[in-house]
Amino acid sequence: MVAHTSLEGRECPIARSLQHVGEWWNILILRDALAGFTRFDELQRNLGIAPAMLTKRLRALVEAGLLEKRLYSDRPQRFEYVPTARGEDFRDVLVALLAFGNRHFAPEGPSVTVVDTRTGIVADPVMVDAASGRPLSDPAFRWVSGPMAGSQTRSRYVMGPPEGGQRW
Amino acid sequence: MVAHTSLEGRECPIARSLQHVGEWWNILILRDALAGFTRFDELQRNLGIAPAMLTKRLRALVEAGLLEKRLYSDRPQRFEYVPTARGEDFRDVLVALLAFGNRHFAPEGPSVTVVDTRTGIVADPVMVDAASGRPLSDPAFRWVSGPMAGSQTRSRYVMGPPEGGQRW
DNA sequence: CAGTATCCTGTCCGATACTG
DNA sequence: CAGTATCGGACAGGATACTG
Numbered sequence A, B: 001m002v003a004h005t006s007l008e009g010r011e012c013p014i015a016r017s018l019q020h021v022g023e024w025w026n027i028l029i030l031r032d033a034l035a036g037f038t039r040f041d042e043l044q045r046n047l048g049i050a051p052a053m054l055t056k057r058l059r060a061l062v063e064a065g066l067l068e069k070r071l072y073s074d075r076p077q078r079f080e081y082v083p084t085a086r087g088e089d090f091r092d093v094l095v096a097l098l099a100f101g102n103r104h105f106a107p108e109g110p111s112v113t114v115v116d117t118r119t120g121i122v123a124d125p126v127m128v129d130a131a132s133g134r135p136l137s138d139p140a141f142r143w144v145s146g147p148m149a150g151s152q153t154r155s156r157y158v159m160g161p162p163e164g165g166q167r168w
Numbered sequence C: 001c002a003g004t005a006t007c008c009t010g011t012c013c014g015a016t017a018c019t020g
Numbered sequence D: 001c002a003g004t005a006t007c008g009g010a011c012a013g014g015a016t017a018c019t020g
Helices: A013-021 A024-034 A040-047 A051-063 A085-089 A091-104 B013-021 B024-034 B040-047 B051-063 B091-104
Strands: A067-073 A078-083 A112-116 A125-129 A141-145 B067-073 B078-083 B112-116 B125-129 B141-145
Touching (some): A013 A024, A024 A040, A024 A078, A024 A085, A024 A091, A024 B013, A040 A051, A040 A078, A051 A067, A051 A078, A078 A085, A085 A091, A085 B091, A091 A112, A091 A125, A091 B013, A091 B091, A091 B125, A125 B091, B024 B051, B024 B078, B024 B091, B040 B051, B040 B078, B051 B067, B051 B078, B091 B125
Antiparallel strands (some): A067 A078, A125 B125, A141 B112, B067 B078
16 A cells, blocks of 8 residues: 555556565565465464454555455355455565575575476576567666656666656 | 564565565656656656655665766756666566566557567567577476576476475 | 464654754 | 755554454
């Protein structure tokens, strides 16, 4: 949520994302949900989160369309919170955070890794351009802003604020 | 920082990352710093952040080793905050958030994109395994935890809490 | 089991004013 | 220009008790 803060009204897609997952509990909840923990008590125990807080965060994630509240038992009424397609799509962000944490904040070595279950080989996560396969860390890649930055002409490098001081 | 919260003491690399970049201001500051805005007033104007808050966040980012406070003028004393190698390495997370935001929270279309400056072509960011080039969204890839998850044997899928209820 | 209700503390964060 | 000092409000988040 973080709707009360100055995150609101920004155009930058990063800021837009942060409006929904800018609170760290939400990220940890999504991590668990994507790992298969979808029930209230699983999440609560696994995360060590206070129930009231969990309720609140789950509601926000459902509202944001990242989780779906689904009935899995009629009597008694029981719900589970499963990732939507949008929630699934958040996986890349999680993996990026995972790789970053492993590289820089894991003195005793990686505690969680991404593994190919067929080969058993540990993956080495990198962001690339899907079309060319080239890593986006290549300095040739830049962030470009402007109206409909999707067009291939008339784009402007983000080496200065978009509109003369305007916020992204 | 977020050091006072229950983020502390977790082993999960995602949680570890969040300890340092879990606050959304930090992420936006890194975004700007990586885009070339390294001076206090650039950041302040560009972000619309209160000066005291900016000071605090910059200090945290420097302490976390993501930014380096560097003297660029002697008289008067002036500092700039440039991304360290570790800060550079955060780029993938930013790009993941950017792509996610563009895909799901940009009703009017992408406002910022990653572009190959040589070809002018807009990149399509995906997380892949560097070795094989395969997208990590492939269901064959799973998150694995355990002591030194880097080893290729004796790993356990994270389909249950690591140590019987223990937090990640 | 899956929450709701309530209280309390810390601090995020904005606003404003001031300094070399 | 690059910050520091201070104030106040809003809420994140923990703890605990209670309900069907």
